[in-house]
Amino acid sequence: MPGNDYRPLEPGRQRIPELKEDTPMEMEYCGQKVDLDTCPFCGSAPLIHGYRNRMRQWYRIRCSNENEVCRMIPETSASRTLEQAAADWNMRPEVSK
Numbered sequence: 730m731p732g733n734d735y736r737p738l739e740p741g742r743q744r745i746p747e748l749k750e751d752t753p754m755e756m757e758y759c760g761q762k763v764d765l766d767t768c769p770f771c772g773s774a775p776l777i778h779g780y781r782n783r784m785r786q787w788y789r790i791r792c793s794n795e796n797e798v799c800r801m802i803p804e805t806s807a808s809r810t811l812e813q814a815a816a817d818w819n820m821r822p823e824v825s826k
């Protein structure tokens with residue numbers, strides 16, 4: 730890989746945010762309230778992005794990248810409803826090791 734300066738964090742320095750699946754944060758967007766989990770990669774609070782396109786309202790939810798630590802910055806696909814975007818964002822597939 731060109732410019733490969735990636736090094737895994739030493740175990741002692743690794744900062745793994747606690748899973749907060751049981752304590753999602755309630756966020757409000759234009760009067761609509763949804764419960765959102767933190768970013769699964771960095772633990773940042775999510776951001777709700779609503780916008781109009783093709784005469785319709787759309788919603789996306791993405792990692793806010795607080796403190797600029799996230800190297801993934803996941804974002805949902807566009808949804809017609811905030812509820813659907815929240816469901817996509819909160820999806821946490823089981824990971825087998």
Ligand SMILES: [Zn+2]
Pocket residue numbers: 768769770771772773792793794799800801802803
């Ligand atoms: Zn993140």
